[in-house]
Amino acid sequence: MSLTLYGAPLSPFVRKVRLYLLEKGLDYRLEIVSPFAQPAWYRELSPLGRVPALRDGDFSLADSSVICQYLEDKHSELAPLYGRDTNERAQVRWLEKYADYELAPLSTFTVFRNRALKPTMGQHCDEAAVQAALTDKLPQHFNYLEKTLSGAEFFVGERLTMADIAFASQLINMEHGGEQLDAERWPRLAAHYGRMKARESVQAVLPGEQKMLAKLSGRA
Ligand SMILES: N[C@@H](CCC(=O)N[C@@H](CS)C(=O)NCC(=O)O)C(=O)O
Numbered sequence: 001m002s003l004t005l006y007g008a009p010l011s012p013f014v015r016k017v018r019l020y021l022l023e024k025g026l027d028y029r030l031e032i033v034s035p036f037a038q039p040a041w042y043r044e045l046s047p048l049g050r051v052p053a054l055r056d057g058d059f060s061l062a063d064s065s066v067i068c069q070y071l072e073d074k075h076s077e078l079a080p081l082y083g084r085d086t087n088e089r090a091q092v093r094w095l096e097k098y099a100d101y102e103l104a105p106l107s108t109f110t111v112f113r114n115r116a117l118k119p120t121m122g123q124h125c126d127e128a129a130v131q132a133a134l135t136d137k138l139p140q141h142f143n144y145l146e147k148t149l150s151g152a153e154f155f156v157g158e159r160l161t162m163a164d165i166a167f168a169s170q171l172i173n174m175e176h177g178g179e180q181l182d183a184e185r186w187p188r189l190a191a192h193y194g195r196m197k198a199r200e201s202v203q204a205v206l207p208g209e210q211k212m213l214a215k216l217s218g219r220a
Contacts (some may be wrong), residue, residue: 003028005067006042007051008035009209010116010176011180012108012169013064013100019165020068022201024078036121044052047074065096066160081162088157095148095155095163102141106133111177120216146186152196154179172206178214 005021005028007014021028033042035051037220045053053062054070061067072082083089110133114125145167149155149210155163171193183190196202 002057003030004031004055005054006031006033006055008032009205009212010112010152010173011035011051013050014174015172015205015209016064016162016166016169017052017054017067018097018205019169019201020081020162022204023081023160023165023199024075024077026071027073029206047099055075065093065100067130081160081165083091083161083186088140088161091156092161092163098141099163099166099170102140103167104139106138107170107174107177111179112173113177115177115179116213130177139185142181142186142189149188149192153192155192159219164192165194168193168202172202174208176209 003021003026005014007017007030009015009018009030009032016026017059018030033039033051033053035049038046038049042053043049045055048062050062052064052067053060054067056070056074056201061070064149069082075139081092111130114127114130117147118125152158154160157168174180181190197206
């Protein structure tokens with residue numbers, strides 16, 4: 001197999017696919033494409049100009065969820081990461097969508113973008129927007145997730161699924177933006193995030209991201 005993943009490591013959607021590939025044990029090559037400066041040919045792979053995209057031989061696809069669900073279907077011989085039955089699969093897709101469409105606009109496109117990215121591009125950090133995300137908007141989502149996780153180790157079916165990966169991916173961007181989950185307010189979620197960060201797959205990508213972030217911000 002020759003899988004090439006296109007994108008930038010600090011994107012939560014690229015990270016989601018990288019973690020999926022690592023957890024599945026699938027080999028891939030990462031080709032760096034910045035979401036802000038894409039080569040013209042990239043539109044062939046990703047018509048909306050977003051990262052990630054994937055090439056598998058002469059087949060290509062865009063969108064992190066579409067890519068991972070393609071790989072899930074293609075590698076049905078491997079342990080599932082999208083649930084084991086119809087109900088689990090639906091729950092995993094719901095939670096993945098929740099992370100991508102409810103958390104991402106706040107954790108990534110508000111906290112991370114303002115705090116970590118904009119200053120490196122000579123742009124002003126809109127701290128008021130960051131504070132509104134942290135105090136007015138994110139808590140209701142964390143409350144829902146804390147309740148959904150309940151006392152379980154994983155979100156769905158007592159084993160790792162894409163739901164766990166998708167939430168951790170968003171929280172990593174929030175942390176890159178200088179914010180941690182409040183463990184007193186959301187103890188189960190914070191413990192889940194701690195467990196996710198300790199996984200081999202996350203440890204395989206995180207140090208490289210932290211180095212990149214330090215370089216971008218002039219700290220290294
Ligand atoms: N639903 C898409 C979202 C991808 C996305 O928004 N990626 C951002 C980077 S984190 C991007 O490429 N932004 C550039 C743009 O929208 O032009 C996915 O899951 O892959």
